[in-house]
Amino acid sequence: MADQMVLATQKWLNKTYGSLAGFDRAPENGQTGWATIYSLREGLQHELGITSLANGFGPLTKSKLATQLGRIQLNSSSKIVKLIKGAFWCKGINPQSFTEKYDVYLGSAIKNLQKNAGLTANGVLTVNLIAALFDMSAFTLLAKGDARIREMQQALNSQYSEQLGVLPCDGIYQRDTNQALIYYLQRIEGLGSTANGVYGPGTISRTPTVNPGAQGAIVKLIQYGLYVNGFYTGSFNGNFDTSVSTAIVDFRKFMKLPPYTATADLTVIKGLLTSNGNTNRDSDTFDTATQLSAAQAQMIKNYGFKIVGRYLTGSVGTGTNRRNKNLTTAEIKNLTAAGLKIFPIYEDGGYEVSYFTATQGINDAAAAVLAARKLGFPRASTIYFAVDVDIQAGDLAGTVVPYFQSIAQYCQNLEYQVGIYGTRNACQAVKSLVTHSFVADMSYGWSGNLGFKMPHNWAFDQFVEYGIGGVDIDQGASSGRDLGTNKFAPRTDFVSPNSALKKLLGDFNLSVGKTVKIYKDDTLELSVTARNSLSAQGGSGSITINKNGISSVDLGAWLRHHSNLPSGVLDIVLDKTGSNSLFTKIKSGLMTISSAVNTDRSYSVTITIDIFETDQGPLSDALSLVYKAKVKINNNIFQGINPEKITNSVAISVLIIAGIIIVTNGGLPAVSGILEIIQLIISKIA
Template sequence: MVERAQRFINTTYADGATLGISKLEVNGKTGWPVMYALTRALQYEMGIDNLSNSFGPTTLSTLQTKYPKLDDSTVPSAIFCRILQSALYCKGYDGGEIDGIYNSRVKDAVAKLKADMGVDTVYAGSSLEPKVVKGLFNMDAYVTVNNGSDEIRSIQQWLNMRYINRKDFFIVPCDGHHSRDVAKSMLFAIQYELGMADGTANGVFGPGTQSGLKSHTVGVGATGTWPRLFTAAMILNKRNVPFGNFTAEVKTGVEDFQSFVKLPVTGFGDFQTWASLLVSYGDQSRKGTACDCVTMVTPPRAQALKDAGYKYVGRYLYNPSSTNLPEKQIQPLELETIKYYGLRCFPIYQTWSRSADYFKYSQGCIDATNAIEWAQIHGFKPGTIIYFAVDYDAMDGEVTNYILPHFKGIYRTVGENSSYGVGVYGPRNICQRVADAGYAAASFVSDMSSGFAGNLGYPLPTNWAFDQIATVKVGSGDGAIEIDNNIASGRDTGQGDFNAETPITSGLDTDLDQTKYRAEMLKDVQTYLTSIGVPETGGEGWTADGDWVTYGIVSTTEAFNLVVNADWLFTNLARTLKLRKALIQAPVLWELRKLNLLDALADEAVKNGLKDDSSTGWGQIFAWVTIEARNYCIQKGIINGVPLTSDDKRAVWNNLQEFEYNIPSAAYLTIYNAHQLGIARPSLTTSQADTQKLLARYNGTDGRAEQYGRELIGLYNVLENYNKLSRAQ
């Protein structure tokens, strides 16, 4: 029937220009494209000149003027009726045969729709009133969907029933889920109950609303609309209380909520509790004990903060700009000042982080590596939680596709390569979803942005540490400083003491300057490999197992591109492990270039259970040796992790299929090989002789391994030449 509705639009408005849209895909799937088309068709049939996807004020007012009730006697035409029938089907209701007849099936569907909306007692019968039509022509659901709450649905229906006749109140979804529209409808409801007139009530938590709420404290025994609104707000914040009167059970729930958000525990629905339930920032006059700022905490400012009752100060580990907000990054001796005045600091890492395209797994790894380095430079001790910022209003789909992979990279990198913890800064939904994925121990919530979709309709995250609620100024004269006032939960108390020693940062590898060197680097790699008998494509040679094979599944250019495209990961590893990037790049590039049919067959044998292990992935590493290498590095405190056993072999082999796991394993194997050879751990100054020994050991211990080392030291030198040029810039 949805297909029929789509065909109806396509044939009735066949030229496309009439509605100003492209032809609909006839796929039987409801969605915004078909709802927009139906909206435009409705506008066209009512004589509106400027058609729009939006069912806005003009569409509604025209409908109210021309057709205050649509039924079998008032529908102006068969086409008009077919538009309504099509919308019913796209909404999941029986629209009859889409034949232009407002028959008994249509009437029953309309009655069911209004009952689902909760407005059947206000709009009795089977006619379509303008606000019902507006609710019909969108993607809101009026039945519980996606494990929605029946209790929340009953609140949504009650709001619709009670306030639908107010001018600026429109039907909200009845899907059992809190949302932006439901949050705004609650504010309208509060304002209506405070006596605000249509046109004055605006759904904004402004001074008039706040003033009115201060005289509407509710407590045990309260009945009527105000406790009903209060318990609704509690339920929408995922508090398990009954919807209705203020009972002893509600009081217990209020006390739990107040304790959770760090309000005075009174058991009453007082103004501060109302505020925390209705808007993300709550009562902005609350005095916080934490703050964050983009200016240096000097001795006079530290004293001013301390005098104002602040204990914890959030400061930024790094600022990529030397001109914009020049004091944003922690300044020299600043942490000594913070310590001297008895304050504590929690670190924040942010570079850009203000659009979806910034966030991805690789960028998370890069940010984590940089944050670890800067935290060590500033002297933050093990156990410090670093808050990584998401400073924009990411939609839920963007959280899934961009933010979570980003934090997966952060979590893996920080967890494996440091003793720091991971925190997340951002709107409520982002913080909770990152926490639920297991990627953050604590949340720093950007609740000042109350209009963010990620804050509206979402409760305070369960692991919140700092709640940012207002920008304020404290102090005067030299002590004046603008800060963001934060409520502290006590989950993170920052650091009050800092390491004095400075970690090694000079001479480390940097990202390859690909604009300047990529083409030259590829040419030199091709020239060198050709000189030792490895052409651009194809080739033959001995394997480590003594088999003569034809290789060349991957060309030299393809292998090179894979390695250079993953330059971020090689750089991260080199900087973290304090060794030369080319020492990891050379064997990985070589193994990619030498991939052959026997490698593929061996992998298939493992997948099919015929073998328990094979050399696999980019670096062609066995799971058993990966286990030994990782365990050695864990034992020596080089990386963090739980020691692996032979029972983990298949899981490790599976992980080796991901280059993000395979390449670090190649690096750890190189360190382990140094131990096996009895030579010094690879460093920034490892000699050519030892480098060749390490490259040879990557392939084993026999004569072929020695040849492997002789061949790879030349490739190493080509790669290192361009890494060195990039370091020098």
């Protein structure tokens, strides 16, 4: 819904500054957003005498603004005042007017903002307060916010807003809040002007050890840290009482930080305020991209390690530095002989956000499972699929989530469990789709780690990298949820795609890479192609095939979601799926259905069946069957039917049935039966 005062602000900005070089025009839609904020900032920069406009609020803008604060007073008039009022309207705080006059109502709006931000409500403008106003930061509790976190944010603002700027007070624990807590610790440590919100060597060396009975600011900081990590519900009173002691012990146990005492030392305090914690702590797990020799494996075991993460496929480096990183059967012997257990990681790409799609999830799952089977990882092993990129929270739902939906869909009928390697927010986003998380906490500066809780299903926690005897390793902690394995039994029952086709389709004369034209007349065209690849899109767009065939429930749900089928048509479709012989020979697979309206007044449907495993065994390579069907509407079969009534959803229902009949017996379909069913469906919508 458009806000009329925001709209008035946008129109005035464009009219007043629209001709300036470098000015970004505001969208005239009455809705606050970054585009309007950028226009406000650039208008302010112009009024401050800055000729090179930019959409940030940087040091030059702040220094120029500082020289003008004395002129922005009650009863003064200027375009800067009008810009400030416009910013208030965009912030949702009512300054009562949109003029150049600094009146008492503007003073009230300033006090309102200060109160919401946890500042002294004196009505005095500061550079940092104006910077917060010319921003999208929220200062009221958001729907997903936490009132206790907002209380903490306001308290931090009341003490450090001049040094850190005015932080959001929306109840959402985020990067700025996390850094403010580190800054708070640094001020407690006496770092003064060198405090910067980064937990570096100076902060580490000064981190105190705090015991039960202590009081003061350091205890309040510990209470804040325990609360945002989900281990404390008491008040922020600065008293180290039994509730704080219990929370610290619980945090130590959850994060595997012995000894399990109530002492808050560097391991606890840095663990609360950063993702990587105390990087000098002991642990028993590491991962590496190096193919380890027997001597290297024994050397690393002698350092006290017990579990190693190794890659299923791929290589690292480029050019002459390129080397394989994949686990081999020879290396398995080296590792297990040294007394090490192994867990599998899959990462053959995924360094850019665009990599993560539902289709890519299917292909990665297939490659990972095949490699794990050939190496002999036992049933119920968890494969950790890597998200080795810092993805912002807003991008997760459209990238990582569908990627893991497809992986989970692929693996649900097979022997392996799904895990994720990634930042804390990525792990949290897919927690319902994975069994375990391997948390990339070593990347402590990534936005996906700062301000996010440790996932409760964490199995491994990667926290520091270094070299041992020429081997680069990433050290991690183990929660005990996944102990890896030292028992391997490579599978030998693989079936080639062509052998699978022979078993599935009989004497249909179809092989990988070949297309067979099944039927063609004036009404219907049918063909099938066998591909040495996976073609289903995965995710919600695909229907699962398991040892019981296609579920009528799943197919029915898909049809209801993707098409508006007339009454009675859905029952006809579902009735043809119950005893399908091809599908019952497929132990695990996916079916995707897509449709198109053609320029020649015909409808086409493509039915793709990705086959992961048959009743003969797992496939040694990718295989998909692609059935294509085309029905023309300008012929006798549609006689008497208004073409406008033959909708895309009808085409879907007609050709799904055609496709199901095609694959029912694995041979030539009874075309007369297909036409009969098409006529039956058409009669339902006539």
